[in-house]
Amino acid sequence: MGVILDVESDAAVVTFDWPEKRNSLNPEDADQIVDAIEEAGRSDVGLVIVTGNGAFCSGGDLPAFAEISATHTPEQVRDTVYSRMQRIIRAFQHCPLPTAAAVDGAAIGLGLDIALAADMRFVGPRGWFRQGWANAGLIHGVGGIGLLRRLDGSLLWRLLADQERIDADLAAQLGLGEKAEPTALDAARVRAAKLAAHPGHLLESYARLAREDWPSDGHFDTAADIQGQLIGSAEFRALTAQVLGK
Numbered sequence: 700m701g702v703i704l705d706v707e708s709d710a711a712v713v714t715f716d717w718p719e720k721r722n723s724l725n726p727e728d729a730d731q732i733v734d735a736i737e738e739a740g741r742s743d744v745g746l747v748i749v750t751g752n753g754a755f756c757s758g759g760d761l762p763a764f765a766e767i768s769a770t771h772t773p774e775q776v777r778d779t780v781y782s783r784m785q786r787i788i789r790a791f792q793h794c795p796l797p798t799a800a801a802v803d804g805a806a807i808g809l810g811l812d813i814a815l816a817a818d819m820r821f822v823g824p825r826g827w828f829r830q831g832w833a834n835a836g837l838i839h840g841v842g843g844i845g846l847l848r849r850l851d852g853s854l855l856w857r858l859l860a861d862q863e864r865i866d867a868d869l870a871a872q873l874g875l876g877e878k879a880e881p882t883a884l885d886a887a888r889v890r891a892a893k894l895a896a897h898p899g900h901l902l903e904s905y906a907r908l909a910r911e912d913w914p915s916d917g918h919f920d921t922a923a924d925i926q927g928q929l930i931g932s933a934e935f936r937a938l939t940a941q942v943l944g945k
Contacts, residue, residue, distance in 0.1 A: 777927025845914025
């Protein structure tokens with residue numbers, strides 16, 4: 700269990716493999732993911748694909764963050780969010796190769812943000828997005844608001860207000876991703892084969908230029924500051940206790 704990296708002829712596929720918790724992630728999981736994306740980026744392929752076994756990523760690991768909330772100050776929480784959870788998103792930013800999210804299951808909260816960090820998103824028949832963060836009393840702590848702004852500055856407010864389940868058809872309509880069949884992973888592999896026909900240095904140049912509108916370091920700092928206060932609050936501890944039955 701953990702993260703699986705498969706380097707294929709045209710793609711390096713990073714698979715989140717915590718199906719027993721629907722790929723909800725904690726800081727230790729984040730470290731593994733970063734290592735896998737960085738290793739994948741050194742491959743001689745056309746595309747780094749990130750996907751999940753079952754769910755894509757159903758958000759943060761609530762029991763882990765409940766424990767963090769109970770044992771850490773808001774400043775310590777901020778450091779955890781910034782230095783570890785946000786490193787997943789930065790791994791996409793600094794990956795020398797183009798990246799794709801293959802969403803064949805739920806991508807909620809943190810999962811949505813991870814998908815938004817990719818250069819392209821494929822959404823299969825069983826894939827879907829939900830904003831999710833607000834239902835836990837949190838913001839997009841790893842930079843998702845800035846990542847959404849790259850696509851459509853007003854889209855955040857619809858996702859925040861409606862908390863709707865966004866399937867492949869709606870994702871394509873909203874510009875969140877490409878509808879993919881028979882699965883998102885299959886479609887991503889087809890894209891990888893086409894991209895691999897171009898020289899690696901050319902793909903690296905395109906990837907670098909495509910990320911010029913990436914959210915600023917200040918945006919990530921502010922998100923971490925706010926999230927640290929929220930996760931470290933009595934309100935978050937009460938909510939997690941209620942959800943976890945404690």
